[in-house]
Amino acid sequence: MNILVVDDEKLIRNVIKNYLENEKYNVYEAENGIEALEVFKEKEIDLIVLDIMMPKMDGFEVLKEIRKLSDVPVIMLTAMKEELDKLHSFDLGVDDYITKPFSPKELTARVKAILKRLGAKDVYTYKDLTVDFKGRKVTINNKELELTPKEYELLTFFIKNEGIALSREQLLNIVWGYDFYGDDRTVDTHIKMLRHSLGTYRDLIKTVRSVGYKYETNK
Numbered sequence: 001m002n003i004l005v006v007d008d009e010k011l012i013r014n015v016i017k018n019y020l021e022n023e024k025y026n027v028y029e030a031e032n033g034i035e036a037l038e039v040f041k042e043k044e045i046d047l048i049v050l051d052i053m054m055p056k057m058d059g060f061e062v063l064k065e066i067r068k069l070s071d072v073p074v075i076m077l078t079a080m081k082e083e084l085d086k087l088h089s090f091d092l093g094v095d096d097y098i099t100k101p102f103s104p105k106e107l108t109a110r111v112k113a114i115l116k117r118l119g120a121k122d123v124y125t126y127k128d129l130t131v132d133f134k135g136r137k138v139t140i141n142n143k144e145l146e147l148t149p150k151e152y153e154l155l156t157f158f159i160k161n162e163g164i165a166l167s168r169e170q171l172l173n174i175v176w177g178y179d180f181y182g183d184d185r186t187v188d189t190h191i192k193m194l195r196h197s198l199g200t201y202r203d204l205i206k207t208v209r210s211v212g213y214k215y216e217t218n219k
Helices: 010-022 033-042 059-069 083-092 104-118 149-160 168-176 184-204
Strands: 002-006 026-030 047-051 074-078 096-099 123-126 129-132 137-140 205-208 212-215
Touching: 002 010, 002 033, 010 026, 010 104, 026 033, 033 047, 033 059, 047 059, 047 104, 059 074, 074 104, 096 104, 104 149, 129 149, 129 184, 137 184, 149 168, 149 184, 149 212, 168 184, 168 212, 184 205, 184 212
Parallel strands: 002 026, 002 047, 047 074, 074 096
Antiparallel strands: 123 129, 129 137, 205 212
């Protein structure tokens, strides 16, 4: 897998590159937006880690140009924390964002999760728990569960991000959308409902103290 890391700070590029290369990814670098587009057009890139604040061409402009050519996954890397910037990123077609200062391990986990989703099969199975993504059907021991739409979306999002701690804010933004004006209690209520629906598999959704939740199996 080829990953393009775009950031005007060499130290940050080096840190990300070292972590990703430890996971056997092939990493290309660019220090500004113009160089990023040149590399993207020359190489077969599978995912881009893209900074926003850069000279010559910022990350938003780069993303606009990328989306004219490809739907390659993009993780936006930014020091900005304002919600409007996050909204703008998703409007332009970003797949995920991570805010500086960041954990290289978390960034690597998100890269792996996105690439795993791209190569995911139509059916997920863990013991006798089965999720048919195309049919939007969940069964345990061949018995179909009666999940609400949001329960189903939560479960599939957890499965596709297995092992990653997801905050309540992330779950609200991704599963409910930015136009939803709920709060953390909405997530907690639906997690409680989903756990009840999963029965003996309820413990696959673990509470991460002071963060949120994560889905984890013993595979």
